[in-house]
Amino acid sequence: DARVTQTPRHKVTEMGQEVTMRCQPILGHNTVFWYRQTMMQGLELLAYFRNRAPLDDSGMPKDRFSAEMPDATLATLKIQPSEPRDSAVYFCASGLVTGGADTQYFGPGTRLTVL
Amino acid sequence: AQKITQTQPGMFVQEKEAVTLDCTYDTSDQSYGLFWYKQPSSGEMIFLIYQGSYDEQNATEGRYSLNFQKARKSANLVISASQLGDSAMYFCAMRKGSYGKLTFGQGTILTVHP
DSSP, X not given: OOOOEEEOSEEEEOTTOOEEEEXXXXXXXXXXXXXXXXXXXXXXXXXXXXXXXXXXXXXXXXXXXXXXXXXXXXXXXXXXXXXXXXXXXXXEEEEOOSSSOXXXXXXXXXXXXXX | OOEEXXXXXXXXXXXXXXXXXXXXXXXXXXXXXXXXXXXXXXXXXXXXXXXXXXXXXXXXXXXXEEEEETTTTEEEEEEOSOOGGGOXXXXXXXXXXXXXXXXXXXXXXXXXXX
16 A cells, blocks of 8 residues: 655644654655645645756745755655744645656654744 | 635535535636645644636545536535535645645644534
8 A cells, every 4th residue: 555654744843943854755756745734725836846956946935945855755844944834734745647647645744843 | 817616614514414615716827726724623734625726527436526616716525425524624735836845724624413
């Protein structure tokens, strides 16, 4: 049963600390997405990779957030320095684009609390 | 810009009954995809069903069907024979083209009563 995995599942940190979230996409998938879910904003895209290349990070605060794919099996989202307003659930999703449309499968999410 | 609207903050249904969750969208694109996801209290996002804008038939997946009315720009989710485990938040989402980011609605909380 192929699934997207995310670590850690929960993270509590203090303001100013660095936070790194990791995602392992489904093996063979070639698109990876990072979404953030908050009560106020709902679900919004932070970054999007295809074949490991960043295609869209317009939703990501560039001064403190960074997203990378060091290899096809790992995507990372880093916040440095973290702020209380970054408290949210961060989802990673992966999909496979071939000739037709892809479907995005979500990981379980990382619940981040910044004190 | 794309926009997804889910006008029902909450819905209630009796177990074994059918329920329709509304979703309307706004886009000027000809090619797009429509999705429904379920988010139970555990927080995970579970893919339910997909409809492409060029698909002529409504999508179905088990007890889930998508009532796609292109001219009205609606993509309602129909759940037949509701079960207690269907109680969750349901999100409608749209994607421009064949791949890329999803734009989500605000969600509808469905409660299934025994």
